[in-house]
Every structure is written in structure tokens, then in C-alpha cells.
Amino acid sequence: MVVRMAQCTVDVEDVDLMVAFWSAALGYEIEQGDDGSAKLWPPGQPSAMAPTVWLQGSGTTKRGKNRLHLDLVADGDPQAEVRRLIGLGARHVDVGQSGTEQFTVLADPEGNEFCVLDAAPTR
Structure with a gap:
């Protein structure tokens, strides 16, 4: 089970x-x-x-980095989705990315981090 x-x-x-x-x-x-x-x-x-x-x-109030976060995948263009989420109140977050990641790190209006993946996870 x-x-x-x-x-x-x-x-x-x-x-x-x-x-x-x-x-x-x-x-x-x-x-x-x-x-x-x-x-x-x-x-x-x-x-x-x-x-x-x-x-x-x-x-x-949230303090510190999340220990768990959501990874989201867009139905279409991931960068268009990032722009839409920013328009809703999200913001970019720097958690030490190198710039070569295949995801974008954002935070919701209260600072909870989440990622928008460039593609759905595969095995």
C-alpha cells in the first residue's frame, strides 16, 4: 500500500x-x-x-527560505506564464541560481517560493 x-x-x-x-x-x-x-x-x-x-x-509572517515548494509547469510558453504570474503579484527570487537552470524561481505575494519549470518532469 x-x-x-x-x-x-x-x-x-x-x-x-x-x-x-x-x-x-x-x-x-x-x-x-x-x-x-x-x-x-x-x-x-x-x-x-x-x-x-x-x-x-x-x-x-513567513521567515526564511521554504523547506518545501511547488514546481509548476505551464500549458504553453513558460516565460509567458512567468510574466502572467508576475502580473498577478509574484516576483523573481534569487536563491543562488546560475542562470542555466531550466526553471524560474518566483515568490507569491507573501514570499513563498515556487518554480515555473521549462518543461514537465520526465523519467
């Missing part, structure tokens, strides 16, 4: 800000929780291949 990833939970300072960013970034649907949290669902029927994202208010 094995487990599968069903959800990625992110502690955030401003749930509304992060819901606006991540729902637009991922194209996910929003389900507001009674406790001020929000769950973001892939559009249409949930799938084991597309986990949900749960944004829960932590009341604290």
Missing part, C-alpha cells in the same frame, strides 16, 4: 490576498471555510493528479 498527495496546505498571513493570487495562478475554484481558511480545487471534477491547495491563516 502507498499514499498519494491529496492536498498542499500553506500557512498564510492574509488568506484573502493569497486566495486571490493562487486561484488566479492555478485557475482553481475557491471554497471558503467557516474558519477563515480557503480550499482551492482544480476546475471541474477533483482528480488524484491535481491536489487541492488549502490556505490557512497563521497570523505570522
Whole structure:
């Protein structure tokens, strides 16, 4: 028996800000929780291949580098997607890249790092 990833939970300072960013970034649907949290669902029927994202208010500001981050892949041109995400509120982050990487490191409006891959991972 094995487990599968069903959800990625992110502690955030401003749930509304992060819901606006991540729902637009991922194209996910929003389900507001009674406790001020929000769950973001892939559009249409949930799938084991597309986990949900749960944004829960932590009341604290992020400090330091993430120990876990999302790697995202664009449906089309990765650099066009990077520009779109920056337009939504993301920003470039320098984590010591050499410039030859096949991904772009960004941070969401609260500073949580994530990457936009040039291509989907392969074996």
C-alpha cells in the first residue's frame, strides 16, 4: 500500500490576498471555510493528479527560505506564464541560481517560493 498527495496546505498571513493570487495562478475554484481558511480545487471534477491547495491563516509572517515548494509547469510558453504570474503579484527570487537552470524561481505575494519549470518532469 502507498499514499498519494491529496492536498498542499500553506500557512498564510492574509488568506484573502493569497486566495486571490493562487486561484488566479492555478485557475482553481475557491471554497471558503467557516474558519477563515480557503480550499482551492482544480476546475471541474477533483482528480488524484491535481491536489487541492488549502490556505490557512497563521497570523505570522513567513521567515526564511521554504523547506518545501511547488514546481509548476505551464500549458504553453513558460516565460509567458512567468510574466502572467508576475502580473498577478509574484516576483523573481534569487536563491543562488546560475542562470542555466531550466526553471524560474518566483515568490507569491507573501514570499513563498515556487518554480515555473521549462518543461514537465520526465523519467
